[in-house]
Amino acid sequence: MKNNLQDTREKRGVRNSHNIISIIFLSLVSIMALSFSIFLLVKNARLQREEAAFKKELEAINGGGFYTAEEAQKLADDAAREAREGAEDTLREDFRKKLESGDTAIGVVRDLFPGEIVVNGSGRYFFFPISDEIEHHGFAETDFELSDNGFIKYVGDKDLDIKNGIDVSRFQGDIDWEKVAASGIDYAMIRAGYRGTGEGKLVEDDKFVDNIEGAIENGIDVGVYFYSQAVNKKEALEEAQKLLDMIEPYNIEYPVVIDIESAESDEARTATLSSDVYEENAKAFCDTISAAGYKPMIYGNVKSFSLLMDAADVDDYDIWIAYYGNPQYYPYHFNMWQYTSAGKVKGIEGDVDLNICITEY
Template identity: 45%
Template sequence: MLLTLFLGGKQPPPPVTFSYRDQILTAIDGLAVNRYGTKGFSTDPLGRVSYERDGLLAKAGIDVSFYQGEIDWQAVAADGVDFALIRLGYRGYTEGGLFLDSFYKANIQGALEAGLEVGVYFFSQAITPQEGMEEAQFVLDALADCDITYPVVFDWEPITPGNGARTDGLDGQTLTQCAVSFCRTIQEGGYQPMVYFNQDQGYLTYDLTQLDQWPFWLAEYDQIPGFYYHFDFWQYTHTGTVAGIQGEVDWNLDLRPTALPEEPEE
């Protein structure tokens, strides 16, 4: 009764819900939603996805590591690639040591010389916020002589159970604080942080309300992304191909050039 009177006789609206797999999830108040129009997405015969809104085009890019071997970056750039996200390093999942990707310098230099926009990602296995900060400082030290303009990414991925990973059983709040610590340190170092996750992590693990001050990089392998909340980069396949690289490669879109203006607060 008192609540009804306080609201001027109006009942509060029911919560917004949506389905994910076999679950009904309640939308998080205040978290921006996915406003990319489905009609703007198209897929070419090679399986490459593009997105256009009002004449504005998303940028196309790939992400790579030493697994791709030596790369002909001039050929990559000539095959419709605008940007590259390059693995700089990783933390071991059993003992927790920090390591540089053996190709990171060659890949950064080659991509820049080919005229691409370049960012980096770090494969995190942090289990405390202190380790998240340590990883970020490791990245900053390695970037000291690199001139990149694209984001520096916190990429934490779960290890299949039974492999002795020190991250087994890490809870979502602790992981979120690891990401916050990494991103704050990267931002203080003068770079744009970004957080990578798949749908499971985005819906069920991370507290996105603590991370939404930074861009999100979504991994969802489909022709049109269905993730409910807003994201800025989209990794849409891990089985793509491109000139200059032997074997398969991840393809991505940078959707920031097509972003709609923010909706005014009511």
């Protein structure tokens, strides 16, 4: 009897414990549900306040209405168009001011693309990215200044012995070399000859002998150059041999140069020459000159070393760059710089090309 009573009490105690646990669990669930409901109410109220504030801002912006997605896109497009038109107006104004101040069109275009070499030819502009794989000259824009006598001088911090030079041909007529020597000219590059742009005949410059002998007799060091119109390697070798024969009697201190330029004529025999052929001709000429014991060099302008030839492919040779202006635009290494075709030197009537040499020969 006692055992039955005890069992009944134990069962009742278990049921009571279960009931208490259930009540506690349900209470916790109710509290959590209530808390979540309160959270949602607070969140909803906050969102409503933010929405109201946002609507108020939009109303202030557009005068009381709202922008649809299409209207917002139109506003963005209009703003972009106005920005472009403003930029175009500014660009046109800059163009106009630069051209009115004397800048050339090519100069203005070059200013717009500082990371590229820009050249023009055949009515088109060509753009060549400046390469870090080719040796750069390393001069700053302020390293050179124009002196009162019209000569460029070096004012940078490198230890350079700059030499002043001229290059001459029959176009300078009779030259008083004694006066030239007294005017501060250290060296002269003498045109020995040229190949015709039409039939391709090799021609000696009319003033070659007078010029080279007059310069040497007055203590001016000389180099020589030959204007090339070779259309293949064979003709380039002919030009090199012609030049070697002409300079054999003289003491040549400065380089022996192949002059590679665009003939600027659709009728020229080199008008359709590829860059590969130009480069092959230049290398054949220079290697022949070097084998004969002279220092070879390639003359050209910025177009020559970008459009006619790849500067990287002739980087092993000394370079004589023609660029009229300061600072120097051509970014790669050079040994001589022809900086004007309108120089004035005593002993020469009219204009003459002026040069500097930054290499000791």
